[in-house]
Amino acid sequence: MTDTDTSKINPLENEAIYIFREVAAQFEKPVLLFSGGKDSITLVRLAQKAFYPAKIPFPLMHIDTGHNFPETIEFRDRLVKELGLELIVRNVQDSIDEGKVKEESGRYASRNQLQTTTLLDAIEEFKFDACIGGARRDEEKARAKERIFSVRDDFGQWDEKNQRPELFDMLNGQIELGQNVRVFPISNWTELDVWSYIQKEQIEIPSIYFAHTRATFLRDGLIWSADDDVVYRDENEEVEERVVRFRTVGDMSCTAAVLSDASDISSVVQEIRDSSISERGARIDDKRSEAAMEKRKQQGYF
Amino acid sequence: MDVLKIATAGSVDDGKSTLIGRLLYDTKSLTSDKLEAIEKKSKQLGYDYLDFSLATDGLVAEREQGITIDVAHIYFSTANKSYIIADTPGHVEYTRNMVTGASTSQAAIVLIDARKGVIEQTNRHFFINNLLRIKTVIVAINKMDLVDFSEEKYNQIKSDFEALMSKRDYQDQNITFIPVSALKGDNVVNKSENTPWYTGKTLLDYLENTDQKDVYNTGTPRFPVQYVIRPKTEEFHDFRGYAGKVYGGELSVGDSVFVLPSQTKSKIKDIHFYDKKVQTASRRSSVLITLEDDVNISRGDMIVKENDLPTIDKQFTATISWMDSENLTTGKKYVVQHGVNKVLAKVSTIHHKINPDYSGVDETAETLKMNDIAKVSFKLNKPIFYDAFKTHRTNGSFILIDSQSNHTVGAGFIQ
Ligand SMILES: Nc1nc2c(ncn2[C@@H]2O[C@H](COP(=O)(O)OP(=O)(O)OP(=O)(O)O)[C@@H](O)[C@H]2O)c(=O)[nH]1
Ligand SMILES: [Mg+2]
Numbered sequence: 001m002t003d004t005d006t007s008k009i010n011p012l013e014n015e016a017i018y019i020f021r022e023v024a025a026q027f028e029k030p031v032l033l034f035s036g037g038k039d040s041i042t043l044v045r046l047a048q049k050a051f052y053p054a055k056i057p058f059p060l061m062h063i064d065t066g067h068n069f070p071e072t073i074e075f076r077d078r079l080v081k082e083l084g085l086e087l088i089v090r091n092v093q094d095s096i097d098e099g100k101v102k103e104e105s106g107r108y109a110s111r112n113q114l115q116t117t118t119l120l121d122a123i124e125e126f127k128f129d130a131c132i133g134g135a136r137r138d139e140e141k142a143r144a145k146e147r148i149f150s151v152r153d154d155f156g157q158w159d160e161k162n163q164r165p166e167l168f169d170m171l172n173g174q175i176e177l178g179q180n181v182r183v184f185p186i187s188n189w190t191e192l193d194v195w196s197y198i199q200k201e202q203i204e205i206p207s208i209y210f211a212h213t214r215a216t217f218l219r220d221g222l223i224w225s226a227d228d229d230v231v232y233r234d235e236n237e238e239v240e241e242r243v244v245r246f247r248t249v250g251d252m253s254c255t256a257a258v259l260s261d262a263s264d265i266s267s268v269v270q271e272i273r274d275s276s277i278s279e280r281g282a283r284i285d286d287k288r289s290e291a292a293m294e295k296r297k298q299q300g301y302f
Numbered sequence: 303m304d305v306l307k308i309a310t311a312g313s314v315d316d317g318k319s320t321l322i323g324r325l326l327y328d329t330k331s332l333t334s335d336k337l338e339a340i341e342k343k344s345k346q347l348g349y350d351y352l353d354f355s356l357a358t359d360g361l362v363a364e365r366e367q368g369i370t371i372d373v374a375h376i377y378f379s380t381a382n383k384s385y386i387i388a389d390t391p392g393h394v395e396y397t398r399n400m401v402t403g404a405s406t407s408q409a410a411i412v413l414i415d416a417r418k419g420v421i422e423q424t425n426r427h428f429f430i431n432n433l434l435r436i437k438t439v440i441v442a443i444n445k446m447d448l449v450d451f452s453e454e455k456y457n458q459i460k461s462d463f464e465a466l467m468s469k470r471d472y473q474d475q476n477i478t479f480i481p482v483s484a485l486k487g488d489n490v491v492n493k494s495e496n497t498p499w500y501t502g503k504t505l506l507d508y509l510e511n512t513d514q515k516d517v518y519n520t521g522t523p524r525f526p527v528q529y530v531i532r533p534k535t536e537e538f539h540d541f542r543g544y545a546g547k548v549y550g551g552e553l554s555v556g557d558s559v560f561v562l563p564s565q566t567k568s569k570i571k572d573i574h575f576y577d578k579k580v581q582t583a584s585r586r587s588s589v590l591i592t593l594e595d596d597v598n599i600s601r602g603d604m605i606v607k608e609n610d611l612p613t614i615d616k617q618f619t620a621t622i623s624w625m626d627s628e629n630l631t632t633g634k635k636y637v638v639q640h641g642v643n644k645v646l647a648k649v650s651t652i653h654h655k656i657n658p659d660y661s662g663v664d665e666t667a668e669t670l671k672m673n674d675i676a677k678v679s680f681k682l683n684k685p686i687f688y689d690a691f692k693t694h695r696t697n698g699s700f701i702l703i704d705s706q707s708n709h710t711v712g713a714g715f716i717q
Pocket of ligand 1: 314319321391
């Protein structure tokens with residue numbers, strides 16, 4: 001113990017801790033949606049801080065598309081074990097097998113959209129009333145409109161024109177049976193805030209965030225992982241080994257890599273500082289249309 | 303690093319979104335892909351300039367109508383500060399969103415269109431910023447490019463605004479005036495050559511130089527208990543900690559405290575921040591407190607310093623901002639959420655509606671419509687522990703929840 005007071009506090013961290021505690025107090029069955037990406041890993045650390053010395057009082061849930069990077073899954077399982085947390089996994093493959101959703105095909109096929117059905121089914125199955133996620137307002141301009149407590153109706157839908165005002169730091173979590181609230185504790189963090197926090201707190205993250213050699217191919221000026229089982233590739237799209245890392249970790253089929261030799265956290269933070277392209281610039285799912293995110297959110301996507 | 307939260311205000315089309323876009327652009331906070339998207343869209347709309355409002359108007363309906371409907375939060379940082387700007391809508395119909403944006407901010411930028419000068423909406427927005435006791439207000443006189451950067455125009459608007467300032471309730475506000483062109487970038491981040499008569503700071507320069515003490519009003523420490531932590535593990539067998547955020551002032555180990563509502567006396571034993579123990583919990587920190595004595599405490603209770611009690615009462619009078627399409631009427635019941643505490647409340651009297659343009663009050667009002675501001679008294683089913691908003695921003699404010707729709711229908715500032 002070296003600090004004598006909390007005057008050097010990180011306001012964003014304190015806000016997030018406050019939000020976590022509100023969730024635990026206001027809801028009966030919260031769940032933390034865990035993707036294995038840096039934002040949800042950060043959430044886990046913040047939740048630990050919010051409830052220490054008690055354990056995190058809710059489970060984690062991963063909606064597994066089956067197209068995750070294997071490194072992410074290994075990491076997920078290790079983290080859960082080390083912290084003694086409860087993990088629920090629901091698979092998009094099951095939703096496909098049950099005929100609830102149809103797999104996309106073609107060049108830009110991705111399971112990203114299909115996740116929504118699996119997620120909504122799981123919320124219903126477990127009767128979760130609050131789903132905590134790592135979305136940030138700086139990621140995308142429709143997300144910039146999102147509340148910290150965002151109410152979803154029975155169909156999981158977001159009514160963007162009828163959002164509850166959020167005043168001061170009072171969070172209104174009152175809902176009807178069947179509704180649920182999406183909670184975003186790191187709403188006000190930027191990408192750089194998250195990376196700086198990971199560095200300062202020495203939080204472990206999956207290896208794919210750091211530079212490594214990978215079989216890749218180019219499409220639309222972006223670098224894709226050449227995993228032919230998961231990512232569609234034309235014959236003329238040539239595979240080449242490149243030294244890359246990922247800035248954001250979604251599905252292999254919708255997350256592009258960036259050329260980078262940043263092999264440790266401090267060089268990653270430096271790279272983000274210098275970078276001139278946004279994180280979502282490497283997400284093909286947003287490029288489908290200008291309003292892509294808003295549409296997906298209305299349907300219940302995270 | 304310091305975080306400064308700022309809200310914008312001003313009438314429709316005064317250039318709020320454009321100003322924020324300009325701030326992002328000139329501080330090189332717009333990444334190349336976002337900039338490309340703005341260039342593309344501006345061209346598509348047939349503009350011969352970059353429409354920076356496209357950077358913040360995130361909803362389809364907003365881009366179609368060219369107006370802001372809902373608050374957007376925009377982020378950028380400089381070497382010494384992080385900024386969070388709430389881009390609020392200017393339309394009268396969305397005044398409630400403006401109140402919302404201002405409630406979480408420590409500073410405000412009020413825009414005025416130099417061609418139009420001080421108009422009704424300026425009065426209203428200044429009134430709201432004053433009602434919410436925003437300590438730092440920057441009046442950006444915008445679209446100076448359309449009035450030939452006229453010093454005379456600027457001075458005229460400034461003196462009109464100063465006339466308004468004399469009517470305000472909260473006098474301890476730092477107010478500054480800056481002539482800008484959000485579209486062209488004059489005096490936003492870079493000093494303009496078109497306004498040699500203006501010797502003050504640029505907008506960003508001014509923000510960079512605001513200090514914590516310029517934006518925070520200090521009060522007395524209040525610790526509303528959010529959550530009780532009982533690990534029930536072997537290591538922490540009898541541990542019982544109170545989780546919450548410290549508001550207004552600071553609390554230290556050894557402080558003699560009172561627990562409300564029971565008014566039990568105790569002392570602070572330890573203050574934890576995660577796995578560390580600290581001596582003092584400063585304002586706005588989320589900590590865990592343990593007490594020397596075994597006191598029965600639950601969520602909504604409050605820990606305060608022994609000789610520093612808030613008002614404990616089952617009724618209060620407040621200025622409220624009504625935000626729902628269903629009217630507020632005398633006799634109606636609502637849930638009052640005061641911090642993390644919830645009680646049932648009944649509207650006992652609507653004293654008067656306040657015309658937010660400083661034109662007086664309406665004593666005949668029997669109901670409140672959306673966007674109305676009024677002085678109202680409430681009766682509660684249980685006492686709450688409050689301070690006047692004037693002396694304590696957090697412990698003097700509350701929200702109203704409709705127990706049928708569960709919607710947040712109003713915000714209040716206790717007298
Ligand atoms: N000439 C000139 N035009 C400006 C300036 N600032 C904004 N505009 C234009 O004014 C119009 C409205 O700007 P917005 O930024 O959308 O206005 P707003 O205040 O955000 O409007 P609401 O959000 O709907 O209240 C746009 O066409 C801008 O290009 C300026 O400094 N000079
Ligand atoms: Mg706007």
